[in-house]
Amino acid sequence: MTTDSEALANAFHGALVAKDWEGMRTLFHDDATWTLPGDNVISGQAAGVDEVIDRAKLIASYGLSFKLEHILLSRDNMALGLHNTAERDGIRLDEHLATVCRLRDGRIAEVETFLSDIPGMNRFFVRPS
Structure with a gap:
């Protein structure tokens, strides 16, 4: 049985990939x-849906592969367990993360991302020269 939260998690991941x-x-x-x-x-x-979408666009513009490994559900919220990889200008990104989504009325109200390799993320996500 698929819950509404699980369907929302799959929709979030699917929209990001597509x-x-x-x-x-x-x-x-x-x-x-x-x-x-x-x-x-x-x-x-x-802050605000426009900035959230701009953030997603910026992340995707770096050519990441977003592998969904797990959908984690609580009573009221959800998290996506992801393995993101990419390579750009000889810099490799290989990180595991949890994207925790707090829900309100069946939609996402807040996202907080937890990362396994913040120094690697800092090296990878720089402004292209």
């Missing part, structure tokens, strides 16, 4: 936030 930004927009509340650790171009908090 670069379906308008589809992704429908999954989020207008006041959604997305927080990422580190000190690089994708770090910090994106």
Whole structure:
């Protein structure tokens, strides 16, 4: 049996992989936030659905492979266990992460991403020269 949260997690991952930004927009509340650790171009908090979508576009623009390994469910929220890999200008990204989504009324209100390799993320996500 698929829960609504599990379907939402699959839809979020699917929209990210397909670069379906308008589809992704429908999954989020207008006041959604997305927080990422580190000190690089994708770090910090994106506030509002427009910034959240811009953050997703920026992450995808670096050519990542987003392998969904697990969907983790709590009573009210969900998390995506991902393995992201990419290579750019001789720099390799190979990280495991949990993207924790707090839900409100069946849509994503807040995302917080936890990473296995913040220094590697900082090296990879720099402004292209």
